[in-house]
Amino acid sequence: DAGVTQSPTHLIKTRGQHVTLRCSPISGHKSVSWYQQVLGQGPQFIFQYYEKEERGRGNFPDRFSARQFPNYSSELNVNALLLGDSALYLCASSRGLAGVFYEQYFGPGTRLTVT
Amino acid sequence: DAKTTQPPSMDCAEGRAANLPCNHSTISGNEYVYWYRQIHSQGPQYIIHGLKNNETNEMASLIITEDRKSSTLILPHATLRDTAVYYCIVREARDSNYQLIWGAGTKLIIKP
Numbered sequence: 176d177a178g179v180t181q182s183p184t185h186l187i188k189t190r191g192q193h194v195t196l197r198c199s200p201i202s203g204h205k206s207v208s209w210y211q212q213v214l215g216q217g218p219q220f221i222f223q224y225y226e227k228e229e230r231g232r233g234n235f236p237d238r239f240s241a242r243q244f245p246n247y248s249s250e251l252n253v254n255a256l257l258l259g260d261s262a263l264y265l266c267a268s269s270r271g272l273a274g275v276f277y278e279q280y281f282g283p284g285t286r287l288t289v290t
Numbered sequence: 291d292a293k294t295t296q297p298p299s300m301d302c303a304e305g306r307a308a309n310l311p312c313n314h315s316t317i318s319g320n321e322y323v324y325w326y327r328q329i330h331s332q333g334p335q336y337i338i339h340g341l342k343n344n345e346t347n348e349m350a351s352l353i354i355t356e357d358r359k360s361s362t363l364i365l366p367h368a369t370l371r372d373t374a375v376y377y378c379i380v381r382e383a384r385d386s387n388y389q390l391i392w393g394a395g396t397k398l399i400i401k402p
Contacts, residue, residue, distance in 0.1 A: 179333070217377055217392025218334065265333050279390075281333030 177201070179268050179282035187288045188256050196251040196285045200268030206230075207249040208279060209241055210265040218265055224249055225272050253287075261289045293317065293380040299397040308365040310396050312378030315359045322381045323354060324390065325363045327374040334377065337363065368400045 180199045188194050200207050206225040210218035223231035224243035238254045247268075253260055263286050267279035295313040302308040314323060324339040338345055338352045340361070345352045351364040365372055377395040 215394070217394055218390075219392070220390065267333070278336045278339075280336065283331075283333050 179266055179280055181266050181282040181285050183285060185286045187290060189290055190256055190258060192256050193254050194256060194287060196264050198249045198266030198282060200247050201280055204268035204270050205247055206269045206272055207243055207247065208267045209251045210267065212263040212265055230272060256289045258289050261287060293391060294378045294393050296378050296393060296396045298394065301399050301401055302368050304370060304400050304402050305367055308368040308372065308398060310363040310376050310398060311360065313360045314380050317358050317380050323361050324379040324381060325352065326377045326379065329374040370400050370402065372398065373400045374398060
């Protein structure tokens with residue numbers, strides 16, 4: 176079975192631009208979570224979506240938004256990019272709401288560089 | 291902030307057991323301890339989790355102290371492919387949200 180897939184793999188954007196990152200969960204998984212990982216640090220939680228509804232949000236500004244589609248794939252959108260948004264963006268999927276009974280499986284990430 | 295404390299780095303000889311410590315002195319009674327690892331340039335990989343009993347799976351063993359204030363992840367026969375950053379995480383649930391709060395992890399280097 177295919178794992179979590181993310182696109183694109185790498186992306187270079189300029190300050191002020193907008194970016195859309197995409198994630199396809201493992202087949203049968205209904206929940207998708209997004210994380211930001213700055214170099215040298217652990218991942219930071221951004222959003223969790225389950226059954227197309229936002230079910231969790233981390234401490235990120237409104238420039239960050241996401242949505243989940245009927246096929247459970249997801250997009251993360253970031254507006255008005257800042258240099259500090261440069262990071263590895265990770266998507267994770269789980270069968271249900273990520274918790275004790277539903278483990279998260281991570282994709283390889285999208286490396287975003289803002290210049 | 292992360293609720294766990296881990297050493298920033300550790301070395302281990304190939305073929306030996308790698309023992310990775312984690313302190314979580316403020317853990318509450320219904321919080322689980324999770325371990326993930328992240329090999330360079332890849333997404334994190336789930337290893338194991340536990341509440342208060344010791345746990346073992348095909349990848350590793352998790353030993354949790356009786357007072358639950360610390361735990362140890364054991365890789366019984368480390369190989370070069372086990373070189374990675376290992377994250378110890380205490381599950382935190384706020385309201386109806388679920389999220390993992392990650393620290394900086396332990397960089398484990400397996401040496402031949």
